[in-house]
Amino acid sequence: MNKSKLLSLFLIGLASIIVLHAQKQKSFYPGKLWFDTDGKIINAHGGGILYHKGTYYWFGEHKGEHSNDALVGVTCYSSTNLYDWTFEQIALPVSDDKNSSITKGCIIERPKVIFNEKTGKFVMYFHLELKGQGYNAAHVGVAISDNAAGPYVLVKNGRVNAGIWPINIPDSQKKLNKKESDFKSWTPEWLRAMENGMFLRRDFKGGQMSRDMTLFVDDDSKAYHIYSSEDNATLQIAELTDDYLGYTGKYIRIFPAKYNEAPAIFKKDGVYWMITSGCTGWKPNEARMFSASSIFGTWSQHPNPCRGEDSELTFHSQSTYILHVQGKENLFVYMGDRWIPSNPIDGRYVWLPILFEDNKPVLKWMDRWSLNDFD
Structure with a gap:
């Protein structure tokens, strides 16, 4: 048998193993390649999860090989067991209209979806930067859909709580008048x-x-x-209106000038917990x-919640979401990303209990x- 035929058989066998593995996964392997039920790499970075009527929906950034720009849009995968994910569709596609936001x-970046019981609408928020403006716009985008998996339609974008x-x-x-030009950057x-x-x-x-x-x-x-607001220097928490499409005007600043990003939050026994990262670009840092x-x-x-080797780098990941597993009252899952800008x-995805x-x-x-480890 010639080498080309051997290579073809090897590749076919490898593809079969990948698909079989994807369809029979019963454990999480943090930092390893993760395939959907079609045997393709899951492409849902900086994501979040919605649980609705027995199904989990994972929304994330579609990434290419050479750019972090949005060239496709927000992806959506579904699962009933959190191991096996089926690609649903591009939930929010980018537009070919040059005038579109x-x-x-x-x-x-970092799309998150919640369901509004009163309106019956699924609401997506995401960090949006306008094309060609780098990270200067610092907008939030809001999109809605009648279906969990989409498609979603952009309804507005802009900054938060103007005036x-x-x-x-x-x-x-409120009355201070000092401006950035009055100081040398990064001085006390x-x-x-x-x-x-x-x-x-x-x-x-x-x-x-x-x-x-x-x-x-x-x-x-x-x-x-x-x-993250104020050039990433300060976290803000803003209350949404009852339809989840706007702001009530009630918001706070927390840890001003401490430079936190990548917020992920959950609540247990009446206490709100939030994990963030410092600001070191694409490089990991201590949670x-x-x-x-x-x-x-x-x-x-x-103190840093991570323990053990590489804990000072959050196991080479950055937080994106904390998932409460349905049916397991005290099981929360840290969802993190390993960013590879090249x-x-x-x-890779790092999910840890x-x-x-x-x-x-x-x-x-x-x-x-x-999940069975926590029965």
Whole structure:
């Protein structure tokens, strides 16, 4: 048998193994290649999960081999067991219209979807950067659909809470007039001015910046948009209107001038927990963890929740979402991404169970784990 035939048989066999593995997966393998039920690599980066009527829907950024720009749109996969994922469709496709806010070549990051019981609509929020403007726009995009898997239609985009002060800013800070040009960047004086709302005031009229983000629906069905703002220096938490399509005007700043991004949040036993990362571009860093007894604070910081080797790099990942597994009251799953800017499509997913020690969340590396481990 010649070499070409041997190679063909090998490739066919390899493809069969991949498909078989994808269809029979019964464990999670953090950081390994993860295939859908068609044997194709799951392409849903910076994602989040919606659970609706017995099915999980995983939404994420479609990545190519050479660019982090949105050239396709937001993908949607479905699963009933969290192991085996079926590609549904491009839930929010980019547009060929050059005048569209989501025209091909824009930046779409960290899509999250929630369901509104009152309106029956599925609502998607995402970080949007307009084509050709780098990361200067710092918009939030809002899209809706009648179906969980989509397609979704963009209804608006822009900055957040224009002309509105956060509820936890002192009146004295509203009146300050120091500008960035008054300081040398990264000096103690500059950071103190940032903490005292220098960029908040700069963006007051036009609206607050919204970059890395997540959504959270509380027990009372109130929904919140949590996002990096003020050039990523400060996290903000904003309450959404009852239809989830806008803002009530009630929002707070937390940890100003501490530079947090990649927020992921969950609630257990009446306590809100949030995991974030520092700002080091595409490179991983040490996870940060915060807690509060109210969504509007006061928030307190805790040590890095990761334990063991590479814990200072969050196991080479960055948080994107925390999933509560249905039917398992105390099982929450950390979802993280390993970013590879040189080959974005090869970014791997790191899913790890959140353990609890002394009633505080802990992340430990596991080469392999399953939901049955937590029965």
